[in-house]
Amino acid sequence: METNIISELNKHLQKESCIIYRLPRDGKLMFCSIKRSIEVTHKDFDHYLDLQGFFLFPFDTTSEKAWWFETNVNQFEPENKSFPKLTAVQNETVICGNTFETYTQQFKKMAKALEEETVQKVILSRRIQVEQNLIPHLAKIYLNLCRTASNAFVYLLNTPQTGIWIGASPEILLDKTDDTVTTVSLAGTRRVYDSEMDKWGGKEQEEQQMVSNYIDELLTRSKINNYKKIGPSVVKAGNVTHLKTLYSFPYSNIENKTGEFIEQLHPTPALCGEPKEKAMQLIRDTESHKREYYGGFLGPVNRDGLHLFVNIRCMKTNQKHSTIFAGGGLTRRSVLQEEWDETILKSHMMLSAIEQSLQQSQA
Numbered sequence: 001m002e003t004n005i006i007s008e009l010n011k012h013l014q015k016e017s018c019i020i021y022r023l024p025r026d027g028k029l030m031f032c033s034i035k036r037s038i039e040v041t042h043k044d045f046d047h048y049l050d051l052q053g054f055f056l057f058p059f060d061t062t063s064e065k066a067w068w069f070e071t072n073v074n075q076f077e078p079e080n081k082s083f084p085k086l087t088a089v090q091n092e093t094v095i096c097g098n099t100f101e102t103y104t105q106q107f108k109k110m111a112k113a114l115e116e117e118t119v120q121k122v123i124l125s126r127r128i129q130v131e132q133n134l135i136p137h138l139a140k141i142y143l144n145l146c147r148t149a150s151n152a153f154v155y156l157l158n159t160p161q162t163g164i165w166i167g168a169s170p171e172i173l174l175d176k177t178d179d180t181v182t183t184v185s186l187a188g189t190r191r192v193y194d195s196e197m198d199k200w201g202g203k204e205q206e207e208q209q210m211v212s213n214y215i216d217e218l219l220t221r222s223k224i225n226n227y228k229k230i231g232p233s234v235v236k237a238g239n240v241t242h243l244k245t246l247y248s249f250p251y252s253n254i255e256n257k258t259g260e261f262i263e264q265l266h267p268t269p270a271l272c273g274e275p276k277e278k279a280m281q282l283i284r285d286t287e288s289h290k291r292e293y294y295g296g297f298l299g300p301v302n303r304d305g306l307h308l309f310v311n312i313r314c315m316k317t318n319q320k321h322s323t324i325f326a327g328g329g330l331t332r333r334s335v336l337q338e339e340w341d342e343t344i345l346k347s348h349m350m351l352s353a354i355e356q357s358l359q360q361s362q363a
């Protein structure tokens, strides 16, 4: 059966452009062919809400384009949904990326801005490169991600405009199902094995609280008073856990102004920082890479719903190499080595999926 899915995936990947996605906790793989690619902005966002398509927005709309892809969608339901567990990464020698020295300099620059209270929180990200052509293995990598990250939105996107991206995001940006809108405040990271609430330190609770405060303020400013808030609770995302607060409110609050609302919501302090503009500038001045679509958002839309996820735990790939993006929230309480280790931890789900697929290909 698995060979079947892999050959379906490979067939689909032969196309010049395509998108494959699986919604969280869903057994169905959605295969989308792209009929049209249209450059969009937040302003014309609502125009596309009744059509069948897929949005892709970058982290920073001043440096990359945002897209709406009109799609034809076919559903594929694999029979075997009980996926085995992945092995841990064994061969770390294939990887390289920002050195610890570069990361240290960037951390120090951000720590100074935190110390001087220019910002209260800022996200420092880095890239981890795999020096290998992973394109022949993408179908297997994708399935391996579906196995490990059952709570995540798992996608694979290939378009001439954006290149190939693959990821398994645990973070909803905005979901609209049956006239209810959901968003989340997700932040703070720990290994899966120490996931009980009382093990969470002040730094993680504080950084997640900053995201919640930001959402609370936005909802109040937008005069959305009838919202429900649940959490924070501990949620699992592959090999890590996060703190999550769930927000929901009736769609009527943002009807005809969903794009405008999203423009204010994204990027939250889970990906940018607090205050937003200063954190954004600090990221532009400090990181030596462009985030491109990492930290942006993406997901399908049609008349029945809108499912947007923040593009984290993702990788961009081409025939020469692949780049995994991983970041973490810095506050005044951040410790250099712990933040560096956290980026390694966050990249492990993708690295394990790669490693496993390479082993499967050799077997």
Ligand SMILES: C=C(O[C@H]1C=CC=C(C(=O)O)[C@@H]1O)C(=O)O
Pocket (backbone or CB within 6 Å): 123, 125, 171, 186, 187, 188, 189, 242, 269, 270, 271, 312, 313, 325, 326, 327, 328, 329, 346
């Ligand atoms: C920025 C990332 O994660 C965000 C989401 C959850 C927890 C995070 C944290 O603990 O720092 C980040 O805010 C990433 O995975 O690259």
